[in-house]
Amino acid sequence: MPSSPYFVPLGRSHGKPLDGTSSTPLASLVHGVSFQSIIAPDEDLFRIVLNFYLDLGFRELLVYDRRDRSALAHTDHCLDSVRESWLYSSGAQSHDGQNATIKLRLVPSVHKPDALAEMERERDWRGQTAALVLYTPYIDLVIQLLEKHHVLYQALPSDTQPVEVYAHDPVGTLLGFTCKSNPFASATPPPLKLADSAVLTEHLAVAAVAAVSTSDDAPPHKKKIGIITSGGDAPGMNGAVRAVVRAAISKGCVPFAIYEGYEGLVRGGDMIKQMGWLDVRGWLSEGGTLIGTARCASFRERWGRLESAKNMIVNGIDALIVCGGDGSLTGADLFRAEWPSLLDELVSTGKLTREQTAGYQHLTIVGLVGSIDNDMSSTDATIGAFSSLTRICQSVDYIDATALSHSRAFVVEVMGRHCGWLALMAGIATGADYVFIPEQPPSAQHWGDEICAIVDAHRKKGKRKTIVIVAEGAIDDQLNPITAEDVKNLLVKRLELDTRITTLGHVQRGGSAVAFDRLLSTLQGFDAVDAVLESTPETPSPMVCINENKISRKPLVESVLMTKSVATAIQSKDFKTAMQLRDTEFEEYWRAFGAINNIDDETTKLPEAERLKIAIINIGAPAGGMNAATRAATCYCLSRGHKPYAIHNGFSGLVRHNSVRELNWLDVENWVTRGGSEIGTNRNLPDIDLGMVAYYFQKHEFDGLMIVGGFEAFMSLYQLEEARTFYPAFRIPMVCLPATISNNVPGTEYSVGSDTCLNSLVDYCDVIKQSASATRRRVFVVEVQGGKSGYVATYAGLCVGALAVYTPEEGINLTMLENDLRCLDQNFAHDSGQNRGGKLFLRNEKSSKVFTTELIADIIREEAKGRYDARTANPGHLQQGGIPSPMDRLRATRLAVKCVQFMEQHQADREHNAEDTAAVIGIRGAKVVFSSVKFLHDHETELENRRPRNGFWSKLKQVSEVLSGREWVSEQP
Template sequence: MITSGGDAPGMCAAVRAVVRSAIAKNCDAFAIYEGYEGLVQGGDMIKQMSWEDVRGYLSEGGTLIGTARCAAFRERAGRLRAARNMIVNGIDALIVCGGDGSLTGADLFRSEWPGLVAELVSTGELTAAAAEPYRHLTIVGLVGSIDNDMSSTDATIGAFSSLSRICQSVDFIDATAFSHSRAFVVEVMGRHCGWLALMAGLATGADYIFIPEQPPSAQTWGDEMCAIIDAHRKKGKRKSVVIVAEGAIDNELNPVTAEHVKDLLVQKLGLDTRITTLGHVQRGGTAVAYDRMLATMQGVDAVDAVLESTPETPSPMIAITENKISRKPLVESVALTKSVAAAIEAKDFDKAMALRDTDFAEYYAAFQATTIADDDSKAASLPAENRLKIAIVNVGAPAGGMNAATRAAACYCLARGYKPYAIHNGFTGLTRHDSVRELSWLDVEAWIIRGGSEIGTNRSLPDVDIGMVAYYFQKYQFDGLLIVGGFEAFLALHQLERARKNYPAFRIPMVCLPATISNNVPGTEYSLGSDTCLNALVDYCDAIKQSASATRRRVFVVEVQGGKCGYVATYAGLCVGAIAVYSPEEGITIRQLEQDVERLRTNFGADQGQNRGGKLLLRNEKASKVFTTQLIADIIREEAKGRFDARTAIPGHVQQGGIPSPMDRLRATRLAVKCMQFIENNQSAGSDSASASVIGILGAKVVFSSVRDLYEHETEVDNRRPRRVFWAAMKKTSNMLSGTSPTDV
């Protein structure tokens, strides 16, 4: 395993996954220190890794095995020395985590390998017998880059961690900008890729962004930017934020700098404007939950790719599309990536956008659709019969991203000339208080960074008074309904769809956007709020694990939420390196507890208090009625016989998070816009069951699924969860990479 190029949060998680997965599959695992420089130098820079060598890596930022630029590897002579060092150490496969330059170098190394080996034999550096087992080199690429600039994958290791740093910084800036009614110009990284700038702009509600893939007109961009910001100010907005990628240009390829943007805001609008350049803070800190998961799952798949490779197999790059880990041809992916910069240089900006993943274009369109400057004239120009009235209601427990979804839906409606209505305090608010309010742009403008639910939410369903719900739907003549929430929102949509035969008011397109930390809604593998919850849990467990590490001989049993769905416990267990995860789907048995206690005895006995790694067990709150969190801790303490201790830790509603994570904000915006388009496109659907659907991410696609089909065929209603355990692969990986010794795997 080698890490190369710029460091990125999550690289350590990738190293851990590769090392432990390789050992578990009876392979020898090596770490090459200091990138390709270590490969060229050899000696102590190449170290065989043991299971314990990577303990604690999950919570470390950057790369603990180092990275460095290596001029020598760019020359054949350097690659010749690297080949000798690999063969001498018995290495015949290389997993590289880095950017496009690092992966290009790796594939070149593979193509030259037969010639390099032949030369080493001909010069007497190696004997023919020694070289014979190493006739072929296997290369697998993992993309570690905060810029998320690799084509053929939705996300690169480190990108969402970097985005989290940016959004946190802009959120902080937001407060002071509001206080002083200032404008801020924020410069973020992204020399040839505007992903960070685009996603940060969308996730923070920025007024304007500059990205190299979609540069503004050289003649008019200043006037256009100022017109939008001035319109926002006239609507009552007190703060303005413009985000500039470091590689931003206009359509004549002239650089667009933060200083230039600031000068225009001062001169044209008279705004008190400041510049903030975030710099390398964007690379810092530990990896967020998503990057830990991504690096871990991709690292394990990289080892599988090595074992499944043949001399004829093209070098693969491990990618992710929506929620699905996949393999793409490395050379083709690198070529596509480089062609983006070439397209920009040739001023073919449409091609540059097309070469990015489909998510990129959709998020850009979502930014354009929700960052409006003039909604009033659009409404005035739209015929009355085309001005749709769309209701938005939150149902269930609060979840990060609910407000972002409501905001995006409302802004999209306003931009199209429609009327968005909020049903406050759920269906009880509607039936008891007629709590329907039309939303304005200024009402929702600042909601994207707020947790909870600004329009109020509860668990009540339409059957609290289905006739009264129908009455109000008829009264306001709603043309569509967006329900944002968890399992209750799913049930609410099912009740409304079932009631269509008796109530014509419900014969309108209706869609449920899942939002729950439990991620237990059928029809999707991702729910808004689950990422915020997992980040809160990762931070909490990192702190708990640090305490356990300091005392050397302590185990924490952490109780996590999730209802009767084990998704959160499993995902969090993978991200924090829990020694065991107890979920409702599998329950807890005496046999399992006995094995886990014995494993703890073995681990504590082996390290003799020298190892800093703390021990965690994660228990879902509904995993067992008998084996409670406290009882498990008591059993461990009793069986430890004084050799180690056990404590409980219950984060409770902290898991609902405060400020939503960037991923929850982004996906809330993107999916809410898709929901509005679904409502637009199904106006004539009437009672067609497909017009009452759940939007979801399934594998590599965003899909709409009929709520009737989901309820009847894919739902465990009593357990409030989907029938399909889509996180099963994650559980298997977590078990393999846990604190278990290789002999126990």
């Protein structure tokens, strides 16, 4: 990067119209004139110069790269060039319909320019060197652009009435801008109209908005927002940075990345960098944090925070979004509290003037929680937690095979020094025999007896393997540490088991973020920018959270204090309070784990008269997590003394073969990790023979029914509820547990199997994008499943950064395709050869009968005129996934347990034929709810389209379009 203080690289931002009434971008600012050859000495400067001219409206149409044999080469290139780009501007015609003006060459042997730093404002630059003269009818906008990026210029004949403007590009080439008809151009461009001009770079549009917009609500100045990642790295942090950068640009703000955590804030200088639109391209699929993180002792000292405040003001930053753990967020809030006194000290010591600090009297802080431990109270999940859990479950799944083969025991140590979330969730998701967590420690005197009793009981039932999960912070109730070595020695000595230890270590932090963490980081990063803009000096610093399925904000200080209270409660041996201070899900999962894992505990069983016969059936297409739900319901039934029955192969299996079988613990023990449906499933509804279905219900004397499946399961429950008038056998509590990759069941915002589907799609699309970016100029149109529900396409588009997403709710039309092709053209026009540049279109399989996946790809190829290519990709049934994701295993377990509890609670209502005894369990907003199937069917369902009315995912479509850069084309008439 050049050392000149007079040039700031031109970044990308999401453009808005000049007149504030239309999203149509401006025409090229300048029109080409004469030929000029420019030399850059290194790759960084080459890219900066290229972006400089692209921001002025030039297009890169001819590229030669000696390192890329597939690149388009011209015949008269200089042999000493490593890379060349030919830049054109609209104007005079040449052999290819454009006017060639600039050849940019990369020649590493050239000495880097340093003349810019020594420029004198008073000297007339026109006499120093030959100038490249450019014509523009908008000389004022050129000045605004140059001033915005601190580029020195000379206006002639005067600053008040400029006719000509001279400035230097990043390598010192003198540029002249004139509004006079250019004598070097073969054609003078016609006057341009703001409302219908053709092409403009995003950065110029944003600069022009602030200058000429007459909107009453236009902000007086651009908000400058810093994003920082601090503490331990976590998968998904890059997604949060990407979302903050692009959301900030789209909302008219200026984003800055602060590298190396708080260390970068203290050091300043090159550690604080303004970010452009393309700077974060491809970051969704990257693990860790690309802007770095580091422990910073100096920020804990006042002098370090003083330097940080100075660096923020020097860069004009007055808002900070911090992604990190409780320590990082605590430091951020302390920084805000001290801010006024820090400014006073900076002024009193002469480091800053009163004028410099005048506009920065208030510091805005917004927190995003990035932590693999999921140790922050007030939120159900932190960025990176589910990615880490996925790594743990994958490792234990692999260990499982060895343990089963050798009839071994494995003790697996996972992270969690102060929080047992990873250990508990991994225990449930992998079917572990026992878990040790700090919030619920076992008795110091009896924990050995307890674990041995459970493991021995499981072995006597026929289980060949033993898995014990130990959090690294595990303790007993006297606060004595419990290590993996302690557990191993116990199992070897007391049970004589061949026992091994596996410590996963930092592999738990590695890899790309899973779909949920990409989605969570994206939505929270997007909301964080809104939180900054909505903040006032009186507003407490917010922390962006998620509760059940809803993004929300909580006071940062209260959340941090509540989190620290957990450790305090543990140290004071108040373990009940420690559990209550975790999120509500945590305690539920702990109780569920105990219920499904210790089925021989007679104290949990109901009296004989209250024990039930509960049937479980799978209906519809298979989905990841169906088996986990069946296993959890079975184990919970056994722990309560109920009898669980599996109806094999759906209602057709029941009617034709009376395929009903009582389940035992060993039958389902290994089902938690299995995909598909072990008891079989199909799409037949009970109306194939309602009378026979009722006959078998009466024959087996079922007291409750759990239907696991998608829209067919929903309709099956509705038919059974409607038939209660004629068939008393159906007057039992019945509940539908939604399980479908399409997530199209009314009454819930989450269906078991949808997360597994999204993970499979993310993995598939990452590979596709890699192929597309390797060839640089390729677009993939990917067809995704989902029926007539746009959930999968919308969420997958957010998770993979798709350029365009087509859903059945919105459909596809010619105008939409035309706008998307224009957006695609601009993306390739601004592509400066960076990697990770693969571009994706996602099309739901039912989006349009006419505009098929193949047709869209053909249209793209035809309109590209050879500038880029298009291919199709169809993952098909790969989207159903193989091994269910940990989230689907966990939520299937939790919801299945709640379904059985629902049947227990509504036994007294069965004779009254109450509507609410036939319900759909679902997650809505921040709650788990049971909704009457009749109400949902009559009021919240589009039966012809097999989906809920007003799908909640439609609200996320705008977020996807903003972050992909598609929003402005979508708004065009």
